Amino acid sequence: xxxxxxxxxxxxxxxxxxxxxxxxxxxxxxxxxxxxxxxxxxxxxxxxxxxxxxxxxxxxxxxxxxxxxxxxxxxxxxxxxxxxxxxxxxxxxxxxxxxxxxxxxxxxxxxxxxxxxxxxxxxxxxxxxxxxxxxxxxxxxxxxxxxxxxxxxxxxxxxxxxxxxxxxxxxxxxxxxxxxxxxxxxxxxxxxxxxxxxxxxxxxx
Numbered sequence: 001x002x003x004x005x006x007x008x009x010x011x012x013x014x015x016x017x018x019x020x021x022x023x024x025x026x027x028x029x030x031x032x033x034x035x036x037x038x039x040x041x042x043x044x045x046x047x048x049x050x051x052x053x054x055x056x057x058x059x060x061x062x063x064x065x066x067x068x069x070x071x072x073x074x075x076x077x078x079x080x081x082x083x084x085x086x087x088x089x090x091x092x093x094x095x096x097x098x099x100x101x102x103x104x105x106x107x108x109x110x111x112x113x114x115x116x117x118x119x120x121x122x123x124x125x126x127x128x129x130x131x132x133x134x135x136x137x138x139x140x141x142x143x144x145x146x147x148x149x150x151x152x153x154x155x156x157x158x159x160x161x162x163x164x165x166x167x168x169x170x171x172x173x174x175x176x177x178x179x180x181x182x183x184x185x186x187x188x189x190x191x192x193x194x195x196x197x198x199x200x201x202x203x204x205x
Contacts, residue, residue: 004070004125006132008063009077014055016067016074023075023117025161032065032079035086035112042088062140065113066132068125075120079113080133082106083146095148098180098188107143114166126166130174138193145191147171154185 009017021027031050034042036057045053057064064085068076079086083103089095089110090103101108111133116125137145149166152158168187172178176189 002071004068004075004128006066006068006128008136009058009065009067010063011055011059013067013074014058016069017054017058017065017077018051019074020067020077020117021115023115023119025115025164027077027115027164032077032113032115035079035088035110038088038091062136066129066136068116068129068132070120070123070125074117076116076125076129077114078111078126078129078133080111080137080145081109082142083108083110086110086112089148094182094186095188098182099146100179100190101144101146105143107141109137109140109142109145111137111145111147111166113164115164127170127173130166130170134174134191134193142193144193145176147176147189149187149189151185151187156185158185 021032029047031047031054033045033050033053036053037045062081064081065077065079067074083089084106089112111130114126114129134145147166149168149171150158150162151168168178168189171189174191176191178187179190180188182188
């Protein structure tokens with residue numbers, strides 16, 4: 001039986017985050033900086049520059065995300081943090097007018113990126129990462145957690161790379177509600193953490 005633990009990335013586990021993001025897809029090239037930079041800034045940087053920006057985030061607080069370890073090996077990653085620090089979200093046309101929350105509200109957090117190494121896909125790790133991300137947001141004072149998953153059942157083929165947003169079904173199972181559908185296959189979902197009757201996984205007590 002495998003043992004899974006999920007913890008915030010720290011300066012000492014920076015290389016583990018790198019391993020988790022490098023197991024397939026665009027994670028290594030992106031360095032989880034897509035949402036933290038304008039398009040112009042992102043295009044001006046290379047992998048080393050993005051890695052340096054990611055390290056600066058890891059050295060600050062709160063941690064920009066969580067690492068999932070399976071039997072001690074870095075297997076997955078999720079970005080979660082104040083939405084105000086993920087500036088591209090507000091500049092993305094599909095999301096800009098779809099949210100219910102003011103873009104300058106630092107108490108609104110966003111889960112914006114998942115990366116799971118190929119050998120661990122299909123094991124439910126995304127759901128575990130999401131539960132941990134919600135708990136981390138709650139512990140750090142978030143009022144609402146927002147996300148932008150894709151709906152694999154919307155009649156459009158969804159590529160594996162697009163799934164870095166997360167799957168809509170995973171968020172709905174965790175208690176998120178759909179607040180907008182800016183595109184047939186793209187949803188905006190939210191979870192209100194001020195509801196005293198909801199635990200960290202979104203289940204009613």
